[in-house]
Amino acid sequence: MHTKQVGEHIFLIDLETGGFKNLIASYVLKGTKIIIVETGPTSSIPNLLLGLKELNVALDEVAYVAISHVHIDHGGGVGTLLKSLPNAKVIVHPRGTAHLVDPTKLWLQSKQVLGQVADIYGAPEPVPENRIIAAEDGFAINAGNNLHLEAIETLGHASHNLSYHESLNEAIFPGDAAGMYISEFDVVVPTTPPPFHLDVALQSLDKLASFKPQVLYYSHFGKASDGVKRLQDYALQIKRWGEIAEEGVRKGQNAYIITERILREDEVMRKAASFFKPHPVLMKTAIENSVQGFIDYAEKSQA
Numbered sequence: 001m002h003t004k005q006v007g008e009h010i011f012l013i014d015l016e017t018g019g020f021k022n023l024i025a026s027y028v029l030k031g032t033k034i035i036i037v038e039t040g041p042t043s044s045i046p047n048l049l050l051g052l053k054e055l056n057v058a059l060d061e062v063a064y065v066a067i068s069h070v071h072i073d074h075g076g077g078v079g080t081l082l083k084s085l086p087n088a089k090v091i092v093h094p095r096g097t098a099h100l101v102d103p104t105k106l107w108l109q110s111k112q113v114l115g116q117v118a119d120i121y122g123a124p125e126p127v128p129e130n131r132i133i134a135a136e137d138g139f140a141i142n143a144g145n146n147l148h149l150e151a152i153e154t155l156g157h158a159s160h161n162l163s164y165h166e167s168l169n170e171a172i173f174p175g176d177a178a179g180m181y182i183s184e185f186d187v188v189v190p191t192t193p194p195p196f197h198l199d200v201a202l203q204s205l206d207k208l209a210s211f212k213p214q215v216l217y218y219s220h221f222g223k224a225s226d227g228v229k230r231l232q233d234y235a236l237q238i239k240r241w242g243e244i245a246e247e248g249v250r251k252g253q254n255a256y257i258i259t260e261r262i263l264r265e266d267e268v269m270r271k272a273a274s275f276f277k278p279h280p281v282l283m284k285t286a287i288e289n290s291v292q293g294f295i296d297y298a299e300k301s302q303a
């Protein structure tokens with residue numbers, strides 16, 4: 001399993017979900033207490049456990065599993081993971097708790113939105129209610145070794161996305177609030193599936209930038225520097241996608257035409273096209289679903 005140190009007391013595990021490297025990351029914070037940030041989906045929990053072993057983490061030392069949101073590529077595996085972690089509590093936004101306790105509806109919706117990709121991720125298992133901490137904005141943990149993790153409510157991508165600020169490394173774990181980082185091209189691309197709220201997402205990006213992060217630890221995928229600049233660039237990018245979708249919807253264009261225009265006009269997408277085209281998961285999640293998020297938002301705004 002591929003693990004590496006990405007900060008002071010912070011380690012990344014490449015979950016290699018569905019056999020794809022550099023797609024979904026889980027992070028391990030080694031304080032005097034162990035915190036895992038993001039579990040990834042059910043199907044790659046065995047890889048997460050291998051990663052913990054490689055990092056010499058004893059399973060009973062894990063005190064918290066913090067997930068950004070319940071979308072199955074981020075928190076889908078938490079119910080399965082907890083069976084191996086006798087002392088861990090799950091940290092999730094209050095609006096995410098019901099989906100963890102009973103993931104039936106979440107799984108049905110996931111299959112609708114993601115199609116076959118949902119089967120690559122696997123169905124989520126329930127989490128016992130007494131192991132869940134419903135974390136409001138500002139909820140904080142002192143993990144020891146000077147590691148401090150604070151939950152930041154950052155909605156827009158989902159109605160319940162938490163980002164996490166870690167002060168020792170001046171870092172933020174944005175979940176899906178700040179797009180998807182593709183290190184090969186050093187670019188960020190939108191993660192904006194329906195129901196996406198552009199105005200709320202932009203407020204969340206401002207809020208994250210106000211923490212002045214040096215580092216972003218993306219769930220998709222990995223560590224990136226220049227945190228504030230990256231958040232600001234991402235805000236400009238999604239504003240632009242929003243304008244194109246708004247104009248397209250107003251002119252009665254279909255999703256294909258709107259997508260083609262975005263791919264043509266967004267410099268980042270042109271740069272990263274060769275990365276997406278052969279990648280079935282990314283074509284579905286990063287392009288098709290993300291553009292649809294803007295189209296739905298534009299349709300609602302114009303209704």
Ligand SMILES: [Zn+2]
Nearest residue numbers: 069071158176
């Ligand atoms: Zn998501």
